[in-house]
Amino acid sequence: MIAESLYQELILEHYKHPQGRGLRDPYDAEVHHVNPTCGDEVTMRVKLGDGGKVEDVSYDGQGCSISQAAASVLHELATGSTVGHSLEVVEEFTRLMQGRGQVEPDEDVLGDAVAFAGVAKFPARVKCALLAWMAYKDAVARSSA
């Protein structure tokens, strides 16, 4: 069924058991992003370390399963990685989401985030998937500034 391409088991899993949820100290930057059309919100904190290491990505928010799972997956991918690598993943994720279902995802770069591939076919949901990732990009920019 079509739903299965959207609601991958992995997405539901992250939604029901979000990883790293909750706002933690210390942090270098905090941002709050809203999708005004559907009311999804995310607050995101980033703590960077030496050598561009991402020490913690903590977040809180509300919204649909896609937006919440996307935040959880992002936390897993980014925490412990580097700014450079994580932004590469953000790039690839954005490209996938904005590809209207026409873009072949690069699994090597995306890891678990590839589970969101089906979302790209639903333009109305793309913003949900991107919310946390855009917030992350913003927070990283502010931390490094």
Add this chain to the structure above:
Amino acid sequence: MIAESLYQELILEHYKHPQGRGLRDPYDAEVHHVNPTCGDEVTMRVKLGDGGKVEDVSYDGQGCSISQAAASVLHELATGSTVGHSLEVVEEFTRLMQGRGQVEPDEDVLGDAVAFAGVAKFPARVKCALLAWMAYKDAVARSSA
């Protein structure tokens, strides 16, 4: 052919040889009516006499054959008649014109003006046919005032 129901011989006759055309003295009232959408114009003078007699209807104008012939026919019907009778004819003519081709004309009242019956089927031309007649009604009202 359809045109024949609109361009009755009598209408063309009046158009080519308008009766009583030209503005004459004396007169009790003069009015100038314009159909702004198509530019048809008529200037009309009315001279009333004793006992409600219509002594003269004189006019000048420009426009399509329908509007000019209508003025000529009006001149013939009204001049020498009475205010009361001529306004009855105006009423009947108006009813015919606004009847969208559904109204059976009363030939006894209308006389030659019955030739315009076909015009009622062309909403865009009804105003042409009515221009002089409305001007006449207006002029009579002002003369009697």
Add this chain to the structure above:
Amino acid sequence: MTDGMFDVDRIRKDFPILSRELPGGRPLVYLDSGNSSQKPAQVIATMREEMERHYSNVGRALHTLGAESTAAYEAARDKVAAFIGAPGRDEVIFTKNASEALNLVAYSFGNPTCDDERFRMGPGDEIVISEMEHHSNIVPWQLLAQRTGATLRWFPVTDEGRLDLSRLEELVNERTKIVSVVHQSNVLGTVNPVDGILARARQVGALMMLDASQSVPHRAVDVAALGADFVAFTGHKMLGPSGIGVLWGRHDLLSAMPPFLGGGEMIEAVWMDHSTFAPVPHKFEAGTPPIVEAIGLGAAVDYLTAVGMDEVLRHEHELTVYGLKALSEVPGLRIIGPTTAEDRGGVLSFTIPDIHPHDVGQILDDNFGVAVRVGHHCARPLHLRFGIPATTRASFYLYNTTDEIDALVRGLHHVQKVFG
């Protein structure tokens, strides 16, 4: 659903899309008519026939096609006028949708070229709307208030989803120039009482507008009986085409209002430095109107009239009673709006604990072909009022069945299982 003459199965056959299969072989269960309705074959055929046989511009053309199209376009106006009980056909203005109709009236206020007292608007003047309005009956008034310095005020909404009129006397006062409220809410289903507000508006000399976008499609609306000054509604929600809406207004007000859009057909005569304007309705129909769309709307009105608006209402009332009961059996489900079917249309908005409406809607569609609307339904302030970002909304029309409501409920159970 088949008492008397009303036969929903026969009606469904008139709507080609209802027998469509969705990808994956799902049947279509269309419960989103509050958003936009489907079109019967009669409307589609009328539009096609117009384009294949009669099409031409209207008003301006003297030739056969022009006369035929003009007659059909103006006949559509007659049909709409009769359908809503308009005292005069010239009071029916064709717009592109309800939003344009609402904006048209809003732009009539505070125009420096119009010195009619009723349409003056400036600092100190007040506009009254309500918290349950569609954005199309909020934003035009906000923009007007911003342009003119007038003050926007609003009726609150009760917990049951009814207009809170307890402060009517204070909200509608001598400073009020216009009150514009929704006749039937697109989220709550609530049918608002008009009389009390209208009486108060009359008392203080304010005008009154009704956003009837959700009532005209679903119940017999008689604008003369309602007594308001302006009524707006939209073709696509009443079996008609997209691209066509209606503003009804009192003749003397429409005549007193300044023109809104300028252009061809709304004029009497034009010189380079000034113009005079056509009488209504043409004064407000600048440019080539939605010709085929108006004619299609006429066909929709014919269709609804043939079925009978009282039958439509009765059928939808039955669906509403059935739907309210059926939904009440879904664990935790909360109806936003009246929970009984009195003074209420067939629009059921609800929340389900811990499951976002986007997920509800997506799974209903993906797994069961059930099309509902999710989000704030262009009534964000109303959702803020209830402290929720979004709802799931099922809305009914004459072609819906209790079977479809059963499918919705089955779908909701599945949704709960997925997220359980």
Add this chain to the structure above:
Amino acid sequence: MTDGMFDVDRIRKDFPILSRELPGGRPLVYLDSGNSSQKPAQVIATMREEMERHYSNVGRALHTLGAESTAAYEAARDKVAAFIGAPGRDEVIFTKNASEALNLVAYSFGNPTCDDERFRMGPGDEIVISEMEHHSNIVPWQLLAQRTGATLRWFPVTDEGRLDLSRLEELVNERTKIVSVVHQSNVLGTVNPVDGILARARQVGALMMLDASQSVPHRAVDVAALGADFVAFTGHKMLGPSGIGVLWGRHDLLSAMPPFLGGGEMIEAVWMDHSTFAPVPHKFEAGTPPIVEAIGLGAAVDYLTAVGMDEVLRHEHELTVYGLKALSEVPGLRIIGPTTAEDRGGVLSFTIPDIHPHDVGQILDDNFGVAVRVGHHCARPLHLRFGIPATTRASFYLYNTTDEIDALVRGLHHVQKVFG
């Protein structure tokens, strides 16, 4: 008419109405496309297919039909953007017709809520149009001037029916905020040169708008190459449905402009006391748009693209050359507009001594099924300029033939006999 690939007979077969018989067995000779064009079967079928299989509201709906309709609606925007060479698809705004597009821009000026210098308008500011404008490019600016106290000025027209630019420097000056002129005249056929006016507008910091209602349907128009700031045109004149028009504008200007119509879909977020707005194009598409109509326009653009706009232009140019020559043989006939086909489209307006255009048009239609337009064609000031109340106008499109021009000429001879 059948050089190369272009085959007018094959094209005619695509237009169902062209094989219609008029009452009395007359064939239809449709020479009124400047007023509104006919629709090919492809456009009619696309609209029907949308309504029978995919219809739903756009943007707001997550379900399958909503996604399909939204994709089709937005694909139509892509098609229009490509057709006119728009640098960005978001610069294409769907309106109900060209008139709304022109009004939208006019209402952007002098709005007190917008503090962008380019859109300020008040006493002392000037608006420049021309004497050959359609009422839809006159009245919106008159209304704007009246609301704001700005001054309306205009380019005169030469005896040959060309823009008189001899006083360009004086007419377009530092006080000028916007210049809005027609790209191709709907009466004269004249194609106006844009570059000189645009250069002067840039020099003085004025914006420039083109009314391209008569050019986009008939020749390849590239908005980027033209270089103006705003371009308006209308679907029904380019084989598309009624009820749909287009405003193209530069992204930064559209973004800087205040919203026009308020309502659903043009917002970002709404509170009771204020709102934020969606980015363009949605900022200017309040309420449910003409969905099926936009999709139909997309099909029209596909059709025109498949034929090739250069072929369309070439064919119409041949008709124009042929028509100018054929009409010159009618005794006394006077062409209003250029008498040669250079920089001129296929619109032939004329007078015949002592016979009123109403009579000409009526007899052409009644006796020969020849549909032309008579009157001032929504360009009354231009007619006043030439000292005539009305003209008869024959206008051509890709489906017209030289045989039809012959029929027109035969008809005119008959008219002269009737009134001889």
